[in-house]
Amino acid sequence: MNRLLEGALAYAARGIPVYPVHWPHPTPSRATLACSCPRGPACDRPAKHPLLRHGVKEATTDPDRIGRWWHRWPQANVGLATGIIFDALDIDGPAGLAALRHLQEAAGLRLAGPLVATGGGGWHHWFSPTGLGNRPPRGLAHVDWRGRGGCVLAPPSRHISGGSYRWLVGLDQVPLPEVPAALRARLASDPLPTIPPACNLGPATPGHPYGRTVLAAELAALGRATPGQRNHTLNRTAFKVYRYVASGFLTDGDVTAAFTDAALAIGLNPAETARTLASARTAGLANPRGVPLVGQPEAAP
Numbered sequence: 001m002n003r004l005l006e007g008a009l010a011y012a013a014r015g016i017p018v019y020p021v022h023w024p025h026p027t028p029s030r031a032t033l034a035c036s037c038p039r040g041p042a043c044d045r046p047a048k049h050p051l052l053r054h055g056v057k058e059a060t061t062d063p064d065r066i067g068r069w070w071h072r073w074p075q076a077n078v079g080l081a082t083g084i085i086f087d088a089l090d091i092d093g094p095a096g097l098a099a100l101r102h103l104q105e106a107a108g109l110r111l112a113g114p115l116v117a118t119g120g121g122g123w124h125h126w127f128s129p130t131g132l133g134n135r136p137p138r139g140l141a142h143v144d145w146r147g148r149g150g151c152v153l154a155p156p157s158r159h160i161s162g163g164s165y166r167w168l169v170g171l172d173q174v175p176l177p178e179v180p181a182a183l184r185a186r187l188a189s190d191p192l193p194t195i196p197p198a199c200n201l202g203p204a205t206p207g208h209p210y211g212r213t214v215l216a217a218e219l220a221a222l223g224r225a226t227p228g229q230r231n232h233t234l235n236r237t238a239f240k241v242y243r244y245v246a247s248g249f250l251t252d253g254d255v256t257a258a259f260t261d262a263a264l265a266i267g268l269n270p271a272e273t274a275r276t277l278a279s280a281r282t283a284g285l286a287n288p289r290g291v292p293l294v295g296q297p298e299a300a301p
Contacts, residue, residue, distance in 0.1 A: 005070035007156050008078045009063055014171070015223040016085045017059035017265035020051045020069045020076035021153060024160045033160055036075070046160040047077060048153065056081050056151040061223075062267045077157035083148030084223040084262050086114075086176055087132070089125040089183070090152065096122065096142035103140060107182035114171050116155060119163030124152055128176045130187070131216040131258065137186035145187055148219075148258055211249030215241050215258060222262050234263050234276050242284025256281070 035043035218237035225233035
């Protein structure tokens with residue numbers, strides 16, 4: 001089997017939506033590489049932009065569709081949708097690494113999860129999904145966060161420099177870690193509140209950390225749904241999250257957008273997704289859910 005197709009199918013089997021991306025192509029002289037797109041050497045994002053019209057929005061875990069794509073473009077790089085099964089910290093070369101190391105030294109930060117070398121002198125650290133969108137971590141130059149609605153290239157994709165994306169620490173070697181608090185604080189719009197022990201997690205404000213944790217967990221559960229169970233899983237997971245919308249811990253629009261993106265990524269069609277979310281929203285908003293006391297288990301819904 002084509003190595004790139006094999007890689008794409010392996011990610012899809014983990015519930016990670018996949019889509020095809022342009023690849024490095026030899027120039028007529030064969031002395032250098034250029035993007036496979038019509039712009040060739042003039043491309044400003046060589047071997048990093050999608051072959052599909054709607055890009056990451058068309059990412060899927062459907063093996064038949066993935067097989068058709070790589071049959072048509074056997075050299076396509078492998079793009080992955082972030083924010084569903086994983087988020088990624090994208091470190092751009094030595095400058096980004098220096099900024100990250102400064103934070104690591106200052107905060108005692110240790111990044112022990114899956115790690116990809118990009119082939120062009122950068123790195124991707126993978127984490128459990130946070131529910132956050134794409135943003136640069138505050139105060140870290142040449143570092144970006146790829147979350148909900150984002151994307152990264154993955155091994156065995158090839159970089160325009162001639163190198164290949166490769167695993168330094170693989171997905172089977174370590175689990176996806178939670179984002180360390182020191183890094184999470186750099187991703188938040190405002191510093192996260194200190195949570196006192198043995199008390200309620202705080203007032204019902206949109207974007208509350210507990211609400212974001214629930215959203216990330218349910219999006220991950222949806223991403224793992226198997227064919228035949230995806231619509232049911234969408235209804236079940238969205239219902240749980242809309243209950244926290246009803247309590248004011250998450251915003252309606254953000255939750256709907258997150259579940260719509262995730263549902264389309266796993267192969268549900270737009271009309272089916274809209275109907276299911278409308279039903280889950282109605283039920284969830286009618287059954288508001290507060291946060292549990294710290295140290296106390298949440299009762300089953």
